[in-house]
Amino acid sequence: MALLDVKDLKTYFRTDDGIVKAVDGVSFSVEKGQTLGIVGESGSGKSVTCLTIMGLNPKKNTISSGEARFKDEDLLHMSPRRLRQIRGNDIAMIFQDPMTSLNPVHKIGDQLAEAVLLHQDVTKKQAKTQALELLKAVGIPRAERRLGDYPHQFSGGMRQRVMIAMALVNDPDVLIADEPTTALDVTTQAQILTLMNNLQKDFDSAIIIITHDLGVVAETADDVVVMYAAEVVEQGSVDSIFRRPHMPYTWGLLGSLPRLDTDLERLVQIKGQPPSLLNPPQGCRFHPRCPYVMDICKKEDPPLKPVTDDPAHLAACHLDEETKDREAQKLIEGTLAAAS
Amino acid sequence: MSQTETAPMTTDGRRGDELLVVEDLQKHFPVTRGVIFQKQIAAVKAVDGVSFTVRQGETLGVVGESGCGKSTMARCVMRLLEPTGGRIVFEGRDITKLSRTDMRPLRREMMMVFQDPYASLNPRKRVGFIVAEALEVHKLGTEAETKRRVQELLEVVGLSPEHYNRFPHEFSGGQRQRIGVARALAVNPKLIVCDEPVSALDVSVQAQILNLLKDLQRDFGLTYVFIAHDLNVVRHISDRVMVMYLGHAVEIATRQQLYSDPKHPYTGALLSAVPIPDPRAGRERQPIVLEGDVPSPINPPNACWFHPRCPRFREGHCDVETPPLRPFGDGHFAACHYPLERWPMTADEMRTVREPAAAS
Numbered sequence: 001m002a003l004l005d006v007k008d009l010k011t012y013f014r015t016d017d018g019i020v021k022a023v024d025g026v027s028f029s030v031e032k033g034q035t036l037g038i039v040g041e042s043g044s045g046k047s048v049t050c051l052t053i054m055g056l057n058p059k060k061n062t063i064s065s066g067e068a069r070f071k072d073e074d075l076l077h078m079s080p081r082r083l084r085q086i087r088g089n090d091i092a093m094i095f096q097d098p099m100t101s102l103n104p105v106h107k108i109g110d111q112l113a114e115a116v117l118l119h120q121d122v123t124k125k126q127a128k129t130q131a132l133e134l135l136k137a138v139g140i141p142r143a144e145r146r147l148g149d150y151p152h153q154f155s156g157g158m159r160q161r162v163m164i165a166m167a168l169v170n171d172p173d174v175l176i177a178d179e180p181t182t183a184l185d186v187t188t189q190a191q192i193l194t195l196m197n198n199l200q201k202d203f204d205s206a207i208i209i210i211t212h213d214l215g216v217v218a219e220t221a222d223d224v225v226v227m228y229a230a231e232v233v234e235q236g237s238v239d240s241i242f243r244r245p246h247m248p249y250t251w252g253l254l255g256s257l258p259r260l261d262t263d264l265e266r267l268v269q270i271k272g273q274p275p276s277l278l279n280p281p282q283g284c285r286f287h288p289r290c291p292y293v294m295d296i297c298k299k300e301d302p303p304l305k306p307v308t309d310d311p312a313h314l315a316a317c318h319l320d321e322e323t324k325d326r327e328a329q330k331l332i333e334g335t336l337a338a339a340s
Numbered sequence: 341m342s343q344t345e346t347a348p349m350t351t352d353g354r355r356g357d358e359l360l361v362v363e364d365l366q367k368h369f370p371v372t373r374g375v376i377f378q379k380q381i382a383a384v385k386a387v388d389g390v391s392f393t394v395r396q397g398e399t400l401g402v403v404g405e406s407g408c409g410k411s412t413m414a415r416c417v418m419r420l421l422e423p424t425g426g427r428i429v430f431e432g433r434d435i436t437k438l439s440r441t442d443m444r445p446l447r448r449e450m451m452m453v454f455q456d457p458y459a460s461l462n463p464r465k466r467v468g469f470i471v472a473e474a475l476e477v478h479k480l481g482t483e484a485e486t487k488r489r490v491q492e493l494l495e496v497v498g499l500s501p502e503h504y505n506r507f508p509h510e511f512s513g514g515q516r517q518r519i520g521v522a523r524a525l526a527v528n529p530k531l532i533v534c535d536e537p538v539s540a541l542d543v544s545v546q547a548q549i550l551n552l553l554k555d556l557q558r559d560f561g562l563t564y565v566f567i568a569h570d571l572n573v574v575r576h577i578s579d580r581v582m583v584m585y586l587g588h589a590v591e592i593a594t595r596q597q598l599y600s601d602p603k604h605p606y607t608g609a610l611l612s613a614v615p616i617p618d619p620r621a622g623r624e625r626q627p628i629v630l631e632g633d634v635p636s637p638i639n640p641p642n643a644c645w646f647h648p649r650c651p652r653f654r655e656g657h658c659d660v661e662t663p664p665l666r667p668f669g670d671g672h673f674a675a676c677h678y679p680l681e682r683w684p685m686t687a688d689e690m691r692t693v694r695e696p697a698a699a700s
Contacts, residue, residue, distance in 0.1 A: 041542045042513075141632070155633045156406075185405040185569055190613035190627040212542055215572075215615030219622035238619045256547030257617055258576030260599065266554070267547035267576070273512050 001072070002029035003206050004053075004091075004174050009066040009076075011045075011052045020277045022048040024230040025066070028223075030174065030206040037221030037238070038210045039253065041274050045230040046210045050176045052076070054093055055083050070174070089119040092167035096179035098159035102151040108135075108162055109147030115169040134165040138195060157188035161195065168199060175200075176208045181216060193220060214257055218242055226250050229275050229285040232304060236313030243332070246307050246315035246324050248290045251331050268331075284318065292319055292327075358429075359531055359563050360394040360417065365426035367409075367416050371638060384637050386412040388587040389426070391665075394531070399557065399564040401578030401595070403571055403610065405634050409587040410567045414533045417565070418452055419443055431530070448478050451524035455536035457516035461508040467494070467519055468504040474526045493522040497552060514545035521552065525560070533565045538573060550577060571614050575599055580671075583607050586645040587637055589665065593672040601683055603674035605652050605690060608683065628687045644677070651690045652678045 011023040023045045030036045038046045051057050053068045053075055068075040070091065075083065095101040103111060112131035116122060122130070128147070135143035138161040151159060160180065167175055177196070181189040193216065200207055209220055217224055217238065224241040226234040226249065234247040245251055255268025272289045275281050281288050287297040296318050304316040307324075317324070368383040387409040394400045402410050415421040417428055419435065428436045435446060451474070454460035461470055471490045475481060481489065491501035497518040508516055517537060524532050534553070538546040554577065556562055568574050574581055581598045583591040583606065591604040602608050612628040630649045635641055641648050647658040657677055665673040680690070 041544060157633060186571065186610060186613040187405060187630045188633075189615075190629050193615075194627070194629055213615065214543070214617040215622070218617045218619045219615045219625065242617065242619050252544060254617065256544045258547075258550065258572040259617055260572055260575060260611070260614055261616060261618065261621065264576070266551055269548050269551055270544040271548075273514070 003032050003071065004208075005029040005067075005069040006049075006053065007067050007069070009049060009052060009068060010064065011048050011057065012063040013057075014061040014063070015278075018278050019063075021230050021280065022277060023052060026225075026227070026230075026232050027066075028225050028232070028235060030208060030223075032173070032206055033200065033204045034222045035200065035207040035209060035220050037217035037224045038208065038227060039212060039214060039217055039224065040227035041212065043274055043277070044227040045277075046227055047178050049227075050093070050178060050208065050210060054087055054091065054176065055080075056093075085119075088115060088172075089170045090172055091174040091176065092170070092172040094160075094163050094167050094175065094177040094180050096182055098156055098163050098183065099151075101163060102159060104151050107148050107150060108154070112147075112162070112166055112169065115166050119170045130169070131165075134169060135162070137168075137199075138162070138165045139191070140165075157184055157191060160184060160188075160192055164192070164195065164199070168203070171203050172205055174206045174208065176210075178210045179212070180209065182211065182213070189216075196220070214242075214253060215259075226253070229280055230277055231285060231316070232314075233286065233317075234313075234315045235304075236310065236315075240310055240313040244307075244310075244313075244325070244328050245331065246313065246328065247286075247317045248292050248319070248327075249286050251327060252289075255331055284316070292323070294318060357396045358393045359396045359431060360565070361427075361429040362393070362417060363391045363427040363429070365390045365413065365416055365428065366424045367412050367421060368424045382638050385587050385640060386637060387416060387423075388637075388640075390584070390587070390589045391426075392582055392589060392592060394563055394565060396530075397557075397561050397563055398579040399566050399577055401574035401581040402565065402567045402584060403569060403574050403581060404584035405569065407634055407637070408584045409637070410569075410584055411535055413584070414452070414535050414565060414567055418450060418533055420452075445478075448474065448480075448527035449529055450531040450533065451527065451529040453517075453520050453524050453532060453534045453537045455539055457513050457520055457540060460520055461516055463508055465507075466504070467506050467508065467511075470508070470519060471523045471526055474523065478527055480527065489526070490522075493525055494519075496525065496556070497522045498548075512545075513541055514548055517541065517545075517549050518552065521549070521556070525556065528560075529562070531563045531565065533567070535567045536569070537566075539568065539570065546573070553577065571610060583610070586634060586640055588645055588675065589673075590646065590676070591674040592665070593668075593674075594670070597668075597670065597672045601672075603668055603672065603679040604646075604676045605650050605678075605680060606646050607674070608680055608685060608690065609651075612684070626686050628685075628690060644675075651687060652676075654678065 007027050009023055009026045013020045013022055026049055040046050052064050064076055109131050113127040116127040116130050132143055132147060140146055140158060140161055181192050211217060221238050224238050225232055228249050234250050252268055252270035270289055283299050284297045284302050287293045302316045302318045304314045307313045307315055308321055365387055366389055367387040368385050370380045371382040372378040373381045390413055404410050416423040427434060468490050471493055472486050475486045491504060494501050494503055499518055538549050566577055575595055578595050580594050582589050585606050591607045602611060609628045609630050616622045616625055632649055643660050643662045644658045647653045663675045663677045665675045667673055
């Protein structure tokens, strides 16, 4: 039994224009001490998936179904009271923008202590001490003096550290990080990723990291879920996804990345735009942008099924194995760009 | 210092085809106190003595962390900000002190593409107007000609001519950035300064824009100054790269030199911090994690600006003597007393410093 098991998760939003299917049948699981990376373009449903698990979607206008089992309790169908106990305590979240996710009018120390007081039976003084310990743990220099500072006195990287400290207050079992390094410089990003890695070792937590940076995924994740237009199109271990990707969308993502270790004259382009989720395309949702499109793609939605010799690696594509292997090989060798 | 920093221009031996020469550019923003009698109490040295050249038809990439002065430098070069000191020479003509009127005809030679495709297009104007505005300002062509030119431009950047009458909100981020590129192209500029043009975009859209910029460069012989903080992107698009730190250029080299044989420890740290999208190579990667944050440009460190964070810091040298931009051959320059002997290096290897390089 996995620590967190998400099955057939669906989140629909009612809007004036109709129903937006933001997440449409997503399943994955995370084990203790493991890191799951969720990748995809903006609007592919990565963040909404995690917000749904955390029960943070607006109640009004949201329809969710499926299940998200955490230690045998379904997060989607539990009382708000129980959910509040779990949220911030057993499951914590780090948001993308460290500028807006801290309260600007409260001191850092008070904000950290608040998170402790909510979930633990301690005095204010003890909570303060714990807040200080955490600030030290995430590597804030002169932590004693920074407790009384306001968020605007911190740099972007330091604010993200504070967010991580806050998420770790109660030693969560699952840490969900929504684009934790997107707003940061590479040097700061390296600091934050190293920090998250060390903390995972210390606390043996499971981490779900949402990002569109495939470099970050390759280095931090054990398993990867690739999302496109509210659906999972490919999932598997990080090695299988990067070494033998089985879906044209994943090829596009990997090939569109300029990288330090290869020289390409042109990058692979995924033509066009992601589809509207109000009215997703018939059949395979990727077919209007897919260079390998066949007739069947326009009619039938390909199921997410295991690839021939690797049952843990799932992909949703009608293409035959031979073509997939050939094209994936071309991609690895950096010659796919010339072909597209 | 300014003497040695102008070295890149005079020693690479290929004068003549330089489109843009910047010498010892400075931009200091005053920090004032008081309401009526504003007294200057300090200065933010956003750009402090940067020199570089851009040759006809090449792309100069500029990288650095946020706050290192990349954008300020670009705005000074475009004369959108008044430089505090230094010289900007465009096509052999000193434009540093030109008046607004004298500057106007030159404006069509140099255009800019901005970072945020959502904020840099006027939401109340139609795309046709946005792209045509520069043509109208410079009185190039009649109304019919302008319209034809705009539709042509929209096609060049991969949009449909029918998009002429639409508003910016009807487009996605990538399409808006295409509109920004079309606007910059409208007056046939020689130089385009791109300030983080792909930072706000998804990787797949980023690839579209990068390919577009490369195609346009080939087709129209454009020269780019390309600012970004993503080293992968800069490597992909640039011929030469300048690394900035705290308002200074710390290393200038060709792309090949910079990425395979960096000399400055800061460049090394930046390169090692880039995640590699390959699980096996990625896990072996040992990033050289820099301690702390970029210091405040109001009160920059003494001597070498990088010394408080530098793994190769030597007390009594790096914090006393400012390292000049020193040549390493073939137009490769770096400002460091203890340049890297080889690359790649681990953090430990980087810390063990050999003898200071003999000043050549």
